[in-house]
Amino acid sequence: MRVSDIKALKLSDLNWETKTITIVQEKTKVGVTYPILHDVGWALIDYLRHARPICESPYVFVRLNAPFEAFGENANLHNIITQYIRLAGITVPRGKRHGLHSLRHSLASTLLEQGASLAVISEILGHVDSKSTAVYLHTDLNGLKSCALDPEEVFRNA
Structure with a gap:
């Protein structure tokens, strides 16, 4: 899912009976259904039960500071992801991209x-x-290596 899809995810997009997430992608406007994988499902449940502020917002992910509403269109989730990467003790090599797109x-x-x-x-x-x-x-790289031609073989058959 793209960042824009995650920000726009609504509670009504989660179908716990079929263990699926159904959305219309923000970027392409195409409908798509994803399975809620076991680990993802439990992480969502944990977030909804213990971390998400009690509020009337239809969105799954809301700001943790009042007002408890969906992230704004220009909200930069990269900073939030970076913060939690550091808190988790994950080291990212200097110059290496990280965040949702990565x-x-x-x-x-x-x-x-x-x-x-x-x-x-x-x-x-x-x-x-x-x-x-x-x-x-x-x-x-392994796939690319399998496409490489052996110059000796090419010149032999020429």
Whole structure:
């Protein structure tokens, strides 16, 4: 999910019976349904029970300081993510990107390394056009190595 989708996520988008999240993507305006994975489900439940302020907001994620409402359109969640990365003791090498977009990039890279097709990765990331997903192809070094030609073999057969 994109940052904009997470900020716009409503309690009504969560279907606990089917263990799914159904949204219309903010960027593409395309409807998509995601499974609520076991760990994600329990993390959401923990947040809703113990961390989310009691309020009337229909949004899942709200500001932790009054007024308890959805994050604004220009709210920068990067700073919040960075704070919790540090609190969790995760060290990020200097110059290395981190935040929600880097999580999407890591997911795409991992799926690619595990042999997932570009079409599957595009669908998971919510890309309308698989060309948008192609930017992640450079991360699969083993895949790229398998495409390399042996110059000796090429010249022998020429």
